[in-house]
Amino acid sequence: MSPWRSMATLRRSWQSSHALLLLPIALIVVITVVDIRTPEDVHLGPALVIAPALTPSFAGPVATGLVGVLAIAAQFLIAVLHGGLTTANHIVQLITLAVFTVMVVIYSVIRDRRRAQLAQVRSVAEAAQHVLMWPLPEHIGPLRIASLYMAAEDEAQIGGDLYAATRCDGAVRVMIGDVRGKGLAAIGEAALLLGAFREAAHRQTSLPALAATLEQSVTRYSADFEPPEEAGERFATALFVEIPDTDPITRMTSCGHPPPLLLSPGHVVTVPSLHPAPPLGVGTTGSTDYTLDVFSFEPGDTLLLYTDGVIEARDADGRFYPLAERVARWTEAGPEALMHHIRRDLLAHTGGRLDDDAALIALHRTPAVQRQHGRHPVFEGLHHSSGARPRA
Incomplete structure (x- = not known):
């Protein structure tokens, strides 16, 4: 202000x-x-x-x-x-x-x-939130971005959900994650993941390698700081997304995180079929097979990333929030308007209060990079393993 x-x-x-x-x-x-x-x-x-x-x-x-x-x-x-x-x-x-x-x-x-x-x-x-999670830019590379963070604890601005985005080698890399726990108790693990991602995102050539590096960071942190009574209980789900500037695709590697939603014009919502690895901190370092999944992401599409605090939010009757069903109404909305609609609808669903932290990111590919030869259906459902070989 x-x-x-x-x-x-x-x-x-x-x-x-x-x-x-x-x-x-x-x-x-x-x-x-x-x-x-x-x-x-x-x-x-x-x-x-x-x-x-x-x-x-x-x-x-x-x-x-x-x-x-x-x-x-x-x-x-x-x-x-x-x-x-x-x-x-x-x-x-x-x-x-x-x-x-x-x-x-x-x-x-x-x-x-x-x-x-x-x-x-x-x-x-608020100052801690800005230091821990830098505000995402409205525009980065070929994308328009909007984000939403809703902490479960009263008066808290930060918690166990996290996200970050950065530019590297002609692409945009985005991470969204969810540390076990909620509110202020999960801030330490969230800070570790964010710091490790910002450093490793520019050094690793592939998302599987990036996930393996963050797995090592979480494992070292748990070995040094995890209380004995919480042994094996410190972990985090994470989704890594890479969007090239010129190719109409998106690459993803999931570590136990909910799959994103792909919103296309005409009220079309699809759920990419990912091959998730275990959450960070659960698998044995070096033995996890991280998968690289590749999907079409055309100009005009919006990729909606979210944490489980959104889809597990319940109403008074115990029903989960139907995110995919609700966002189908707003596929034509821009990222900022989409976040506004979801926030208002989610709070109405839960009666104005969340039981868990919730975070969302809307990534909208602008038409500026649209290729002349149209869409590329060859990328739909194409998956690669961490060794860049076709997945059987």
């Missing part, structure tokens, strides 16, 4: 709160006037407590204290003009109102401190 926008927001908030201060002040004036004009056996003074009780809902401790002092002054005026200041009833009302005002001011101070602490925590979480 820009400084000018922040100042404008603060100015509007200040003006709104000061306008609302007229309500308790008017209430004090009305109660005082009516009480003075009523018979002495009718006491409206106790109603003055409403004014300082109402003020903390829209103002801070200073304004609350001032309204409380004004209410006490009004009660003093009522006592002088309506029965005498020394009567027991008025003395009790004055003391009660003063004590209540002090308590409300103390409450307001504590509340504001907690709000400041919460704002600081949110700021730190």
